[in-house]
Amino acid sequence: MESNNYRLDSDHFFKKILIVEDVTYLKRLLKKEFKDLGYFVLTAQKGEEAIKKAYKYSPDIVTLSHDLKDMTIIQFLERIKSICDTKILFLSSRGDKDHRTKDCKDLISSVISLPIDSAELENKLYTFLSSETSSAK
Amino acid sequence: MDRDNSRYSEMKAKYIPQVPPLKRVLKRSNFLSYFFIHRPKIVKWNNQSDLIVFKYLGLKISIAEDFKSRLDNKFLKLLSKLKNHIDILIKSGWKMPFISIYEYNILISFKKFYDRFYQVFKSDELNKMDFLSLERTFVALTYRESYLDTLFRIFEKYLITYNTLYENNNEKYDKLFSNLKLLFQKSSLPHSLRELILAYNVTELNAYYRWAELFPPITSDIVQNEWYNCDREVFNEIVGYYKTIKSSLKSLKVEKQTLLRLQSNCIINQSDSPPILVKFYESHNHNWDIDKSNYFLMFLLVIKGLVTHLENFILRKWELIDDNENFVSQRLITDETLPALYRKLKRESDMAFVYLNEDSASGVNIEDFRASDNLESLINSEQQKKMLTSFEDILNVIYDISNLILSYRDIAAESGYSSNSYLKFMLDSPSQWAGKPVFSLFNYYIELLWTTCAFFRHETFDNLDERLIEIDNETVALTNEIERIDTFNLIDGENGKQ
Numbered sequence: 001m002e003s004n005n006y007r008l009d010s011d012h013f014f015k016k017i018l019i020v021e022d023v024t025y026l027k028r029l030l031k032k033e034f035k036d037l038g039y040f041v042l043t044a045q046k047g048e049e050a051i052k053k054a055y056k057y058s059p060d061i062v063t064l065s066h067d068l069k070d071m072t073i074i075q076f077l078e079r080i081k082s083i084c085d086t087k088i089l090f091l092s093s094r095g096d097k098d099h100r101t102k103d104c105k106d107l108i109s110s111v112i113s114l115p116i117d118s119a120e121l122e123n124k125l126y127t128f129l130s131s132e133t134s135s136a137k
Numbered sequence: 138m139d140r141d142n143s144r145y146s147e148m149k150a151k152y153i154p155q156v157p158p159l160k161r162v163l164k165r166s167n168f169l170s171y172f173f174i175h176r177p178k179i180v181k182w183n184n185q186s187d188l189i190v191f192k193y194l195g196l197k198i199s200i201a202e203d204f205k206s207r208l209d210n211k212f213l214k215l216l217s218k219l220k221n222h223i224d225i226l227i228k229s230g231w232k233m234p235f236i237s238i239y240e241y242n243i244l245i246s247f248k249k250f251y252d253r254f255y256q257v258f259k260s261d262e263l264n265k266m267d268f269l270s271l272e273r274t275f276v277a278l279t280y281r282e283s284y285l286d287t288l289f290r291i292f293e294k295y296l297i298t299y300n301t302l303y304e305n306n307n308e309k310y311d312k313l314f315s316n317l318k319l320l321f322q323k324s325s326l327p328h329s330l331r332e333l334i335l336a337y338n339v340t341e342l343n344a345y346y347r348w349a350e351l352f353p354p355i356t357s358d359i360v361q362n363e364w365y366n367c368d369r370e371v372f373n374e375i376v377g378y379y380k381t382i383k384s385s386l387k388s389l390k391v392e393k394q395t396l397l398r399l400q401s402n403c404i405i406n407q408s409d410s411p412p413i414l415v416k417f418y419e420s421h422n423h424n425w426d427i428d429k430s431n432y433f434l435m436f437l438l439v440i441k442g443l444v445t446h447l448e449n450f451i452l453r454k455w456e457l458i459d460d461n462e463n464f465v466s467q468r469l470i471t472d473e474t475l476p477a478l479y480r481k482l483k484r485e486s487d488m489a490f491v492y493l494n495e496d497s498a499s500g501v502n503i504e505d506f507r508a509s510d511n512l513e514s515l516i517n518s519e520q521q522k523k524m525l526t527s528f529e530d531i532l533n534v535i536y537d538i539s540n541l542i543l544s545y546r547d548i549a550a551e552s553g554y555s556s557n558s559y560l561k562f563m564l565d566s567p568s569q570w571a572g573k574p575v576f577s578l579f580n581y582y583i584e585l586l587w588t589t590c591a592f593f594r595h596e597t598f599d600n601l602d603e604r605l606i607e608i609d610n611e612t613v614a615l616t617n618e619i620e621r622i623d624t625f626n627l628i629d630g631e632n633g634k635q
Contacts, residue, residue, distance in 0.1 A: 006394070006401040008546070008583055014574040016563070040460060040563055040574075057563070057572030 018042045018059035018086075020050040020076075022069070029116070030063060030091075037122060047071040051079050058084040061128065065091035065114070073100055077107040087128050091116070145372045148627065152364035159276045159352055159359075166344040172196070178345040188336035200340050204333055205258055212320045212330070213258050215313060216251055219292075223248055226295060231365055231375055231622060235294045238624060239362035243278075243287050246360060250274035254330075272334050276352050279321050279331075280359055289314055363625050379628050382615050389615070393608045396601055398543075403587040403598070409507055411588045417442060432501040433524055436593055437493060440486045440531055443589065444479075447538065450582055451479050457562040457575070464565060469575060475541050482534045489527040492520055507594065532595040539586035546579040 017034050021027040022045040034041045042057060044050035047068040054062065068076055077088060087109040092100070094113075110124050166175060176195060183189045188201050201207075226244050230236045236244075253271040260267070278284055296310060322329055331348070339345055365375060405411055415425045418435075421442045428435045454466045470476070500517045509515055516522050564570040570578060591598035 006398040008398070008402050008543075008580040014576065016572065035460065042462060056565075056568070059572075 013038075014040065015061070016040045016042060016057060016059040017061045017063065018044060018050060018053055018057075020044050020047070020062060020064050020068070022046065023066075026065065033116060033118060033121060037125065047076045047079075050076070051083065054080050054086065055083050059086050061087045061089055061125070063089045063091055067100070074104045074107070077104050081107055089124070142369065144376070145369050148364055148372075149366075152627065153361065153366045156273075156277055156359050157355065157357070159273065159280065159355070161351060161353055163342055163344075163346065163351070165342050168196075168343075171343045175344040179339055182335075182339075182345055186332045186336060188333060189339060198340055198343070200263070200336055204336070205263075212254075212317075215316050215320070216254060218313060219251075219317075222292070222295065223251060226291070227367075228371060230291075230295075231367065231371065232378070233295065233298070234618075234621070235298065236291060237362070237621065238365055239360060240287055240291055242360045242362070242366045243284050244291060245366045246274065246278045246284065247288055250278045268337060272337070275321075275330060275334065277359055284360065285318070285321055289318070364627055375622060376628060379619065379623060382619055386612060386615050386619075389608050389612050393605065393612075396597075396605055396608070399587055399591070399598060400601055400605070402584050403591045405588070405591050409504060409592075411592055413585055414439070414588050414592055417446075417585055429503045431499065432503045432506040433493065433499075433521065435503060436528055437486075437489060439589060439593075440482075440489070440535075443535070443586070444483050444486050446585075447479050447482070447582070450578065451475050455575075456565040458565050460561050465562070469578070470545070475538065475545075478534060478538050478541060482531065482538065485527065485531045485534055489524060489531060492524045492527065494520070507592075512594075528593065532590050532593055535586050536590050536595055536597065539583050539590070542579055542586070543583050546576065546583065549576070549579075 015038070017039040019027060019030045019034070019041060021030060021043065027043055027045075031041050031043060039061075042053050042059060044053055047070045050062070053059070062080055064073065064076070067073060071079075080086060080088070088107060090108045090111045091114050092111055093115075109128065112121060112124060172195075179189060179198065180191075180195075188204055189198050190201050191198055223244075226233075226236075227248050230241050230244055231238075250271070253267065253274045257263070257267050257271045278288075292314065320330055322331065335346075335348065335351075338351055365371065367375070403411070410425065418425050418428075418439060421438070423438055428438065451470050452468070454468055457465050457467065459465055501515050501521070505515060506512065512525065513522070516525060562575050564573050564575060564578065587598075597604075
């Protein structure tokens with residue numbers, strides 16, 4: 001057991017998050033929140049751009065907050081999920097009651113209410129990562 | 138040195154308390170008391186000891202003038218035979234594993250007694266201060282029977298262990314010790330030192346007192362066990378030795394951590410086909426299973442692949458993305474040590490290829506190579522011997538490169554996410570590395586190089602398990618040694634300052 005402490009692992013503390021957002025102020029706000037929490041942040045304005053980045057960089061988490069201009073939410077989620085094993089965080093001012101998530105509940109890992117509560121966000125992310133770690137075990 | 142000197146004085150004052158007064162303060166009795174009370178007792182006692190001379194019809198007493206010769210012949214020669222041994226024990230006894238702090242301090246008591254004894258019995262006249270000093274050291278040394286038992290046990294162990302004279306002189310030394318015991322005996326034999334001290338006190342006090350009346354028992358132990366009652370020179374040696382052990386323990390800890398890292402990151406399983414190495418090998422269009430039959434060729438092909446990879450890793454610019462999503466192109470290694478080592482590897486590898494031909498590269502199966510206890514027995518030609526030597530040099534360079542990459546990695550890991558350049562960037566290309574931190578690249582090469590060393594039997598990896606056991610044993614032995622010479626953690630523990 002002692003020897004496990006000596007593994008040269010790195011990925012467990014390097015987490016990437018892809019923010020899909022075309023509203024500049026919201027994108028900036030989210031970027032700051034996630035960077036403060038230690039994430040490496042990537043951003044995309046449209047669905048296609050996000051899918052390309054997901055394909056190349058395999059983000060651990062993708063956030064989405066509203067309808068995309070170039071595809072529907074469900075199309076986007078299905079394509080993303082077929083590319084990489086990522087967690088989807090849906091940000092909505094209506095929280096769990098947002099009708100847009102009704103048909104794709106299985107694809108969304110969690111819904112976060114807007115405006116963002118930093119503590120709630122941190123807790124959610126912690127839960128994601130913990131479940132990821134324990135499932136990896 | 139000044140600090141050590143002041144530390145010596147400080148510890149001496151704190152942990153080596155003065156021996157408490159062992160003798161009762163008694164007044165010299167007046168003539169009437171002497172003549173009517175003590176004189177009859179003195180006469181009776183002197184019938185056996187014969188150390189007191191009565192003058193003027195018994196009105197005055199003095200100690201027999203020949204008292205020295207009575208003891209001199211018996212014990213001075215005896216003690217002189219021990220002189221060299223005592224000096225060695227006082228100077229170096231603290232190093233001997235069978236001597237504790239307490240036992241060393243008993244030796245010091247003996248040494249003090251020995252010096253006073255010599256002083257008194259070598260001088261022509263009886264000096265009062267010298268005799269009182271001898272008396273004090275004698276009383277201190279015989280205060281508990283266990284002191285003398287311990288003393289003789291130390292001498293015996295010392296003589297047996299160091300084989301100085303004891304080996305062929307058991308009888309001689311047994312006789313020496315049994316005679317020496319007579320010097321300290323409690324029974325009232327005529328010419329024991331104990332009787333002489335009593336006689337001296339009779340003449341000084343003009344009265345007769347029994348031993349217990351002169352030297353009343355006390356409950357405390359007058360030999361202490363916390364710190365060596367040594368001189369400054371020995372103190373400096375002890376502290377120097379302690380520092381050397383501490384430094385060795387530190388080195389062993391670092392070595393163990395290094396070996397545990399090696400063990401954890403390059404596990405060579407029973408199949409003898411480490412996945413990271415197989416994947417790397419086959420990525421260069423070679424076939425691992427086929428090439429396994431040719432150790433020399435496989436080694437050179439692995440090294441060739443590593444040279445190409447390391448050139449890219451160390452010397453070329455990498456496409457990165459920073460934490461603001463800006464694309465940058467830069468070298469990952471900015472100092473010149475690693476490129477220099479890489480060039481050395483390339484040179485060594487080019488030289489090794491010179492030896493490669495059809496004859497030299499055949500005949501040794503990789504499984505035989507890995508299982509062999511004697512690699513030279515597998516060699517068929519002088520050419521192969523040269524190759525083997527060359528491979529050892531190559532593996533040494535690879536090991537050095539891996540350790541240097543590891544040190545870059547560790548420095549970056551210790552400095553944290555926000556401040557180090559290896560974590561602030563993500564790799565953008567080539568595609569198999571895109572999305573990974575620069576860290577991953579470092580880890581990959583460390584693991585690949587270690588696995589190469591382990592698979593091709595670099596000596597560090599070949600003896601890894603044995604060395605780990607050795608390190609544990611050495612650590613236990615050194616810790617015990619620290620515990621022995623500094624049982625109460627006084628040198629730099631919470632009770633002391635160093």
